[in-house]
Amino acid sequence: MPEPVLKPLACFHCGQDVDAPGRWTLAIDGQAREMCCAGCQAVARAIVDAGLDDYYRHRREPASGPSAVPPELAALSLYDEPEVQSRYVRGEGDCRETTLLLEGLRCGACVWLIERTLAAQPGVVGASVNFATERAVLRWDPARARLSELLARVASIGYRALPYDPQEREAQLARVARSLFRRLFVAGIGMMQVMMYAVPVYTAAPGDIEWQYEHLMRWASFLLTVPVVMYSAQPFFAGALRDLRARSPGMDVPVALGVGAAFLASAWATWSGRGEVYFDSVTMFVFLLLGARYLEWLARRRASRAVDMMAAALPEQVHRVAAAPAGLDEAALAAAAIETIPAARLAPGELFRVSEGERIAVDAVVVAGSTAIDQSLITGESRPVPRVPGDAVPGGAINAGSPVFLRATATADHSTLSTIERLIERAALDKPAIALLADRVAAWFVLALLVFAAGVFAAWWFVEPARALPIAIAVLVVSCPCALSLATPAALAAASAAVTRRGVLVASSRALETIAACTDVVFDKTGTLTLGRPRVVAVDAPGLGAPGDALRLAAALEAGATHPLAQALRDAARALPAAAATGIVLTAGRGVEGTVDGRALRLGSRGFVGEWLAGAPPAVGAREGAGAAASPGGREPGAGRDEGGSEAWLVERGRVLARFELADALRDDARAAVDALRDAGLVVRLLSGDRPETVAAVARELGIEDWRAGATPADKLDAVKALQREGRIVLMVGDGINDAPVLAAADASLAVGAASALARTAADTVLLSPELALVPALARIARKTRRVIAENLAWATLYNLIAIPAAALGWVPPWLAAVGMSTSSLLVVANALRLRLPARKGA
């Protein structure tokens, strides 16, 4: 037998018992100190890091309260210190923003309470709580409010709020999981044992069991129920107390009242030997309700896991090249000195090295070395994608190949992964209207229920006093306001998990609602339906004889350019012997000039090369410049070609050498996606700025009947508005950068393939991996979510309408009430979990 438990250590910060010695420690004043939880450790670390460990030397008593962040203590004011804030707080000037980790969230009413309380504080610009990920985004004016005060206010209404830290998050999740599981176990054992003693009483005829044995069994049931009520049901009592103190009734209040009243009445009956006992109802109720809560918590945890993984993924440090050598070749860089610095300090333009297997901390461009990167965290695809010097890599990808040297193009905070995280959190800013409504209704419902239960009790007291209490308890217990509060959050959490897992980023939760109601889908062409990567499809070389020579010369001229058309020409000439160009001069928007093999050449648009000829080259199937207007500076400077199908001319003075025709291929899954959307009952349209021939060909291939070519951004905006005037609800699919005004005007918007320019995207939803098949999938999930929410709300209303009157009339014994309430909650959560299932054919 192990020895009896020693007197537990006391937490150095707050004085509470340390349940797990050695788990949370911190060195203070050179000595390792034990803490009771990650929260105390976080606060202690913040105190020590800010150089304020004098606090520990001079304090008179430990921090008060079981929660590690006592409001009245200087510890919270630490979060006002600039050093501490630099780690957790973003933004400048009169609007700071931070992400908080919340503890103690139970249901939609908690969310509403915290948001309302914070919004009422002076100086708070906005506060929004994401129930699924248990985080809050808080924006405030530092001149009018201090972060510590706001944290204290949240603590005063009974919720713990700490600046979000991924390790703290992990610790918090582990704590909650363990505690919930233990309570569930105790409740389960209690329930089974008490049922064992209750069954003989149910099945025996009155008088069959001798009184002393029944009395014995009652006492046994009582002893078994005590730990269930004291330990397992504790979250309900704590929640009810919190709700009452905040004067906003939540679903814990009727539960606590019901459990408390039933237990006390049964205890009295046991001691006095008179009356009925309801221990079986109490234990069953606590067990089933805890089970529902556990399931709901699991669903929420899965939803936030995607975001948590992203948060934990970014590396803290990078290996910077201390002094950039003059020649940017691999040998010189490999010999350069490397220093390790925090990732947050790497500035754009600096060089750094990433070894194989390491994660890339910031968005960057490959300078030397070639490798393959794994972008699974961003796009969901784990197949490594090759990258060579000149290619861009997103922050958050893993270097799956060999060591490379990169030049940073953004800070860690603005890199792809961080931006994705922020967009996901910002999705909570727009709450679906129906969720807000359900929360309000739930609060009123509870109040009305309490009044009604009191009335029922009084009514039965005059009719048949012995039944008054059990009936009142049944009324309290059978009602299920939680189904109202759970219906929407559970469904949204499951839907966002399902959607994020497939590589779709939802930046606004109203988007899901709107997409479910869409009638029309309008596609942009270039970059959306097409790959956005032109290929050389035809080379016409009257002046050279061999097309290959023309390609060689063109590729040489475009050697350093990053424009996609330059890439296309280089790709086409890859198999050919390389030529070198000297004296390269790039004219933005028009073309490039240089000398190859002693010949002075120009490569570019008709206007550009026309300057070296007597006039513009013959219009060999050439297109008008109408398309050029439709790309307002969104393209990088290069030869003056526009989006989509285009041409490039190669000339030397006085002579046309060649003409290249480049085309942008359709995505493989475009046809299937358009068909699927049509099958779902949506009208598909095509809007493009490119020339009519190209657009017509694309529309024909995809089976789209309504298409428009040569549209300027203003034309596109008008087209969308015209559709909306007809009463149609429009989903606009574009590349997110060039179509910003149109995307904003549409009811819902989706950006495809904009993963690299995420920060500038104006769309509601973003496809992180360029799979068009995700568009119909998104529409389907959105509709299913809407259906599930409606089903849940309908069920909650129907159940309450039937069950409460039945209980008031005395038809529902307390144990049945317990079963009913818990089953109802479980059903709502389980229905929402259906959203996470992969779609069946025809679903």
Place this chain on the structure above:
Amino acid sequence: MEALYLLIPLSLAVVAFAVWLFFRMSDSGQFDDMEGPAHSILMDDDRPQAAREAPPGDRPR
């Protein structure tokens, strides 16, 4: 039926022991990961060549 006076308290004692045992197991972290062990039985347990040369420790299997 007088046996009930012995049996019922005895069963309470057994339940108390079971709960105590559960709490001890929970403390040791056994229930923290409910999904991992299901997958790990499918994974290879062979240790690499170098480790096999060394005398095997008394690893509980």
